[in-house]
Amino acid sequence: MAENNNFPKSWKKSSKPHKFCPGCGQSLALKNLGFVIDELQIADKTVYACDIGCSLLTWDMFEIDTIQTHHGRVVPTMVGFKLAKPSAITIAFMGDGGGYAIGAQHLINAAMRDDPITAILINNANYAMTGGQMAPTTLVGQKATTAPNGRDWQKVGKPIHGPEMLAEIAQEGSYIARTISTDIADCKTKIRKALQNQIDGRGFSFIEIISMCPVNWHTDALQSLDFSEKEMTKVYPLGEFKCPQKLA
Amino acid sequence: MNKELLTGNQAIVKGALASGAQMMTGYPITPTTEILENWAEEAAKNSNLNFLQTEDEMSAGFSMIGGVLAGLKTFSATAGPGNVLMQDALVMAESMRLPTVVFINQRGGPSTGTVIYSQQELNLTCFGGNGEGLRIVYSVGNPQEMYDYAIKAFNTAWRYRFPAFVLGDGYSAKTLTEVETYSLEERKIERVSSAPYLLGEDNSSGSVNLRNTYNLETELNTLLMKHKMAFDGFTSEIVEFDDYQTLGAEIVIVAHGNIAISAKCAIDILKSEDEKVGLFRPITLNPFPSETLRSVVQKKKLIVVIESSLGQFERMVKENLYGENIPMVAIKKPALGINPDEIVERVKDFLKEMNG
Structure with a gap:
C-alpha cells in the first residue's frame, strides 16, 4: 500500500478517525505535532500527557506512550517524569482551563523553575467539552453559557495573555510562543522549536495554539475561520515571546 | 543493625532510603517538613536521588506519579490541608493501580487546625477522594515503627500496585529517640523492584496508552470490580494487627x-x-x-x-x-x-x- 503522506507515522491508525468534532482546530494542531515527532525521530522516547476536557480525546491518538489526567496536572506529571528520566521527551497537552485557570499554578511554577518540558495549550476561547462556558480566554463581549450577555470585563476581567505572562516569569533558554492551528506552516515551525528546545536541553518550552470551536461558537466554517483568524488574533497576537538565540 | 538517635521524620527518610526510594516530591507542611528537608539534604549529596519542591500538594502528588510512571520508587509526605489537596493525585493512582508511598503525619483538623497532633486524617487517608478506598494504610505510633513501616510500605505498594500510606502524627514525627536501623539484606527482607510504566524496555506490543477516563459506565464498573477483586485477594497477606x-x-x-x-x-x-x-x-x-x-x-x-x-x-x-x-x-x-x-x-x- 502506498505511503500516506498526509498521515503522521506517530499517529495511531487504529484510533482514527480522531474523536474531535467536525471543524475543531485541535486535530490540525495535533497532526502537525505528529509530523514534527516523525521528523525529529523521537517517537520512541516521547511521552505525551493529555488533560481533561477535549484534550482527553487524544489519549490514544498517538502511537507513542501516553498518559491522561485532568485540571492541568499534565504539567507536574510530565515534570516528575522528566526528572526521573531526563532522556525522555515530555509533552504536556492541555486546554485553556487546565493551563490558565484550575491548574495555572503548575504552568507558572514550571516556567519559573525552568522545568525542561514542552507544554502545548489550546486556546479556543471557551470551555468546550462541558458545553461552552466562559474561559479565562473568552473575548470581551463574547457570549458563553455562563456569560449569556457576553463577557463583561468590568465584572470578570479581561482575557488572559498566557504566553506574555509566562515569558515574564520564564528563564533565559525558554521558548515561548503563540500560533494558530489554521496557519499550518507557522504552527508546525513553532511546535518544532518547542520540542527542539527540550531536545537541546535548554529549558522550559510553551506554545499556545489558537483553535476553532464551531460547535460552541455556533459558527459555520467561514465564521469559525473569521473568528479565530481575525477576532482572536487581534486580542492574542501571534509571535515568539521568548526564543533562545540558537532557535531563532 | 545500628542504634541511632533519630526523630520520627528522620527515621522515615532512613527507612525510605533503606527500601530503595529514589525520588521525593513534596511541599512543606508541619509536622512533616523535616522529611522534605532531610531528603533534600540526601539528594544534594547523592546524584542518584531526585528531589523536587513543588508549588503545592497537587503538584507533589502528580509529579510523584510522573516519577512512578518513569520507573522510580517515588514518594511524598504531607498532612492536614496538604493531605486534602494530594487526594486528587492519589485517587488517580488508585484508579490506575500505580504504586505510591505517602507519609501522613496527622495534625489537628478540620481545615488549618493545629500543627502537631490528631488522629483526624483517618477517613481522608483510608478513603479520600472520589474513589472506593482501594489503598493500604499502616497506622504507626513511634519513630521505630516509622522506620519499619517505611520499608514495608514501599514493598507493599510496588508488590501489589496500589497506593500505600504510613499514617503517623506530629508527636511521633518530632520525638527524638533511639531507633534500630537495619538493611533489608540483614533482615532478609526482599526488595520489591520497580519498572517503568511508560517508555519501558519492552515495546514489542506497541505503544502504551494509559487513560483515566472511560466512555461507558460498564467499562469503569468492570475495571473497578477487577481492582476490588485484586485488593481483596491480597488482603489476608498484608493485614496486620x-x-x-x-x-x-x-x-x-x-x-x-x-x-x-x-x-x-x-x-x-x-x-x-x-x-x-x-x-x-x-x-x-x-x-x-x-x-x-x-x-x-x-x-x-x-x-x-x-x-x-x-x-x-x-x-x-x-x-x-x-x-x-x-x-x-x-x-x-x-x-x-x-x-x-x-x-x-x-x-x-x-x-x-x-x-x-
Whole structure:
C-alpha cells in the first residue's frame, strides 16, 4: 500500500478517525505535532500527557506512550517524569482551563523553575467539552453559557495573555510562543522549536495554539475561520515571546 | 543493625532510603517538613536521588506519579490541608493501580487546625477522594515503627500496585529517640523492584496508552470490580494487627497508632493491679483486620474504643464488628493526646460501672 503522506507515522491508525468534532482546530494542531515527532525521530522516547476536557480525546491518538489526567496536572506529571528520566521527551497537552485557570499554578511554577518540558495549550476561547462556558480566554463581549450577555470585563476581567505572562516569569533558554492551528506552516515551525528546545536541553518550552470551536461558537466554517483568524488574533497576537538565540 | 538517635521524620527518610526510594516530591507542611528537608539534604549529596519542591500538594502528588510512571520508587509526605489537596493525585493512582508511598503525619483538623497532633486524617487517608478506598494504610505510633513501616510500605505498594500510606502524627514525627536501623539484606527482607510504566524496555506490543477516563459506565464498573477483586485477594497477606493481653481479658481496648502505644502502657499498669484488660490494635487500618478483631472480642464484657478524633475510628470499629452484640464505649478526644494515666482512670471507671 502506498505511503500516506498526509498521515503522521506517530499517529495511531487504529484510533482514527480522531474523536474531535467536525471543524475543531485541535486535530490540525495535533497532526502537525505528529509530523514534527516523525521528523525529529523521537517517537520512541516521547511521552505525551493529555488533560481533561477535549484534550482527553487524544489519549490514544498517538502511537507513542501516553498518559491522561485532568485540571492541568499534565504539567507536574510530565515534570516528575522528566526528572526521573531526563532522556525522555515530555509533552504536556492541555486546554485553556487546565493551563490558565484550575491548574495555572503548575504552568507558572514550571516556567519559573525552568522545568525542561514542552507544554502545548489550546486556546479556543471557551470551555468546550462541558458545553461552552466562559474561559479565562473568552473575548470581551463574547457570549458563553455562563456569560449569556457576553463577557463583561468590568465584572470578570479581561482575557488572559498566557504566553506574555509566562515569558515574564520564564528563564533565559525558554521558548515561548503563540500560533494558530489554521496557519499550518507557522504552527508546525513553532511546535518544532518547542520540542527542539527540550531536545537541546535548554529549558522550559510553551506554545499556545489558537483553535476553532464551531460547535460552541455556533459558527459555520467561514465564521469559525473569521473568528479565530481575525477576532482572536487581534486580542492574542501571534509571535515568539521568548526564543533562545540558537532557535531563532 | 545500628542504634541511632533519630526523630520520627528522620527515621522515615532512613527507612525510605533503606527500601530503595529514589525520588521525593513534596511541599512543606508541619509536622512533616523535616522529611522534605532531610531528603533534600540526601539528594544534594547523592546524584542518584531526585528531589523536587513543588508549588503545592497537587503538584507533589502528580509529579510523584510522573516519577512512578518513569520507573522510580517515588514518594511524598504531607498532612492536614496538604493531605486534602494530594487526594486528587492519589485517587488517580488508585484508579490506575500505580504504586505510591505517602507519609501522613496527622495534625489537628478540620481545615488549618493545629500543627502537631490528631488522629483526624483517618477517613481522608483510608478513603479520600472520589474513589472506593482501594489503598493500604499502616497506622504507626513511634519513630521505630516509622522506620519499619517505611520499608514495608514501599514493598507493599510496588508488590501489589496500589497506593500505600504510613499514617503517623506530629508527636511521633518530632520525638527524638533511639531507633534500630537495619538493611533489608540483614533482615532478609526482599526488595520489591520497580519498572517503568511508560517508555519501558519492552515495546514489542506497541505503544502504551494509559487513560483515566472511560466512555461507558460498564467499562469503569468492570475495571473497578477487577481492582476490588485484586485488593481483596491480597488482603489476608498484608493485614496486620497487634493483640496485647486480650486472652483472659474482660475489657478489650481498641486503639491505633500513638494511642495504642499509650493504651499498652495503661494495660501494664492495670495488669499490675490485677485488672483483666487487653488491647487490640489494628496496624493496617485499610484493609482492616476484621476477622481477627471479631474473634478477639468474643465473650468479652466491654469494648473500649479510644481515639484522638471524634468517632472516625469508632465508626470503623463498629462497621467491622457489625452484628456482634458486645457493649461498646468510646473515649473520643479530637486533636488531643491521651496519656496512659488517663486511660487507666477511665478504664477503672468503666470497670466500676460494669461490676456495679
